[in-house]
Amino acid sequence: xxxxxxxxxxxxxxxxxxxEMGILGFALWRSxxxxxxxxxxxxxxxxxxxxxxxxxxxxPELFLIGAQVHGYVGDPRDTLRVVRQVGFPWVKxxxxxxxxxxxxxxxxxxxxxxxxxxxxxxxxKVLLSVVTAPEWSRREGGIHGxxxxxxxxxxxxxxxxxxxxxxxxxxxxxxxxxxxxEWQTSRGLRPEDYVELLRVAYATIKAEDPRIMVISGxxxxxxxxxxVNAIDDxxxxxxxxxxxxxxxxxxxxxxxxxxxxxxxxxxxEAPFLPKARTARFRGPFDNxxxxxxxxxxxWGYWEIIGGAKPLCxxxxxxxxxxxxxxxxxxxxxxxxxxxxxxxxxxxxxFERMRAWxxxxxAILWNLDFGPKGFGPERDDNVLYSILDTRGVPRPAFSxxxxxxxxxxxxxx
Numbered sequence: 165x166x167x168x169x170x171x172x173x174x175x176x177x178x179x180x181x182x183x184e185m186g187i188l189g190f191a192l193w194r195s196x197x198x199x200x201x202x203x204x205x206x207x208x209x210x211x212x213x214x215x216x217x218x219x220x221x222x223x224p225e226l227f228l229i230g231a232q233v234h235g236y237v238g239d240p241r242d243t244l245r246v247v248r249q250v251g252f253p254w255v256k257x258x259x260x261x262x263x264x265x266x267x268x269x270x271x272x273x274x275x276x277x278x279x280x281x282x283x284x285x286x287x288x289k290v291l292l293s294v295v296t297a298p299e300w301s302r303r304e305g306g307i308h309g310x311x312x313x314x315x316x317x318x319x320x321x322x323x324x325x326x327x328x329x330x331x332x333x334x335x336x337x338x339x340x341x342x343x344x345x346e347w348q349t350s351r352g353l354r355p356e357d358y359v360e361l362l363r364v365a366y367a368t369i370k371a372e373d374p375r376i377m378v379i380s381g382x383x384x385x386x387x388x389x390x391x392v393n394a395i396d397d398x399x400x401x402x403x404x405x406x407x408x409x410x411x412x413x414x415x416x417x418x419x420x421x422x423x424x425x426x427x428x429x430x431x432x433e434a435p436f437l438p439k440a441r442t443a444r445f446r447g448p449f450d451n452x453x454x455x456x457x458x459x460x461x462x463w464g465y466w467e468i469i470g471g472a473k474p475l476c477x478x479x480x481x482x483x484x485x486x487x488x489x490x491x492x493x494x495x496x497x498x499x500x501x502x503x504x505x506x507x508x509x510x511x512x513x514f515e516r517m518r519a520w521x522x523x524x525x526a527i528l529w530n531l532d533f534g535p536k537g538f539g540p541e542r543d544d545n546v547l548y549s550i551l552d553t554r555g556v557p558r559p560a561f562s563x564x565x566x567x568x569x570x571x572x573x574x575x576x
Contacts, residue, residue: 227518228525230254230291231550232479235279237536243279244286246532246551250561251568256478256527258339262296262307265320273327280331291379291527293336293478294321295346297565302349310338310357310402314364321365324419325372332373334525336417337365338381342400344393346384353395359412366412379476379525380409382417385455397461398454402466410469415476415524418465420458421548422482423448424500427513431457443495458513466522474524477517480527482509483547484558490539491547500546507560510550511567534558537552 231250233243247255249520257279265271283290294317301311311317325332339359341347350358358381366378389396395403410416423436424445431452434440440449448456454464459478465475483498484506485491491498501509507521510528517523534549546553 175274187237226253226524229514229527230289230525231528232256232258233531234533236260236275238532240275240279240282243532244282244288247288248286250531250564251572252288252528252531252564253400254291254333254525254527255283255531256291256308256336258293258295259324260296261294261317261320262298264324265298267298268300268316271323277328280328284331289333290331291334291478291525292324292332293339295339304348304350306348308346310341310361313363317361317432318364318368319407321368322372325369325376329373331424332376334377334379334415334476335365335369336379336381336476337362339380340419341410342383342386342395342397343386353391353400355395355400356407359404359407359409362409363412370507375474377411377414377525379415379417379478380404380413382419382476382478385420385461387451387453387455394483396455398464398468401465405468410472413473416465416469417472418462418475418477419479420461420477421480421529422458422509422513423456424497425457426505426509427458427516429457429459431455431460439500443497445500447497458518459532462517462520462523471522476525476527477523478525478527479529480513480526481548482506483544485540485547487552488547490541492540492542492544495544495547498544506558507563510560511563515565528564533537 214294229252229479231247231252233241233247233255235255244255257276259276264273264276280290283409296307297311298475299305299307301313301316302309303312316361321335327519338358338361339346342353344353347353347358349357362380369376383397383400384394385397386394387396389399424439424443425432425437425448429437431448431454434448434456435450437449443449454460462475462477482501482505483495484501484503486501486503514526517526529548530545532551533543533545534551534553535555537543537546537549539553540546550558550564552558
């Protein structure tokens, strides 16, 4: 090998070694340098849509407030005494048609009659929610579904109104008909079938007493949308719209049981709440959906109906299991809610609905299922009650007393 060639190879080897050492040095510097700062998780979600403004002005004078009671249990005088003590001007009672007309044309009014009479004496207005068709009205049997003939329900309503004329101020036609457990029929969960039942009921109620407010059956907010066990409430409501249900209702029924987030939280905001880091029940935080959110649900209904009719929230509330330490399966969110939160969120819920201006009626779920239920480990209704299992007022009870006293002062 000649001398120039030898010098060229030696120079190339030195260059390669230098290059390798440079790469190694860079790698060692990167490994010892502090890591780049990772931006913290934002405390508020990016691009949260602004809170919309009501499509109609707030009108607190037209805002009706009440509570659902278990009027079939206990002395109606005791039940209504507690209603008046808190200050509720309205009560809601669910009416089991299957109980009161066990045979066609044969009526047994039982304790419902006493409840309506006492409500009149106590000057408390009554919303009745009519559910469960008698077995004789259904070829398929069972009571948790509509009658085969809507006219059978219409006749029952006619008799009920005539017997208690002036004691009934609003009627909600059915309950959560987007769920199979409430609407069991071989035809399935068809919004048009419900609207036909509502149409016939509406005509009868208005013919008997046009002063009675007719409320469409409130749907269940649910993320289940399999078409068999449940249909998403937004989608079902759109089907009711297509079937023309607004022609047969004075008010659009809505339900929402607030889970473990407050009334001001949109569904998309929930994952960014401080509670999202500690909550045992993960639904609103891990899988944002309108059904978890009181606010998203109500505003969603208002948008779907285009502001054509007011909303009647015939069931809303927050559950707390703080003093019980137990909850039925599926209701673990009650373990995340303190009694203080339950009280605060109930008052805030009433106030928000009053201010939004498109809610005509708001009914708290519930007053007295605590002492009248089956215990907190079995009965989720107990966890929503503002009376505990001994009948002792929970903090929400006192908060509502103060709230109604404040409203009376404002009216004066």
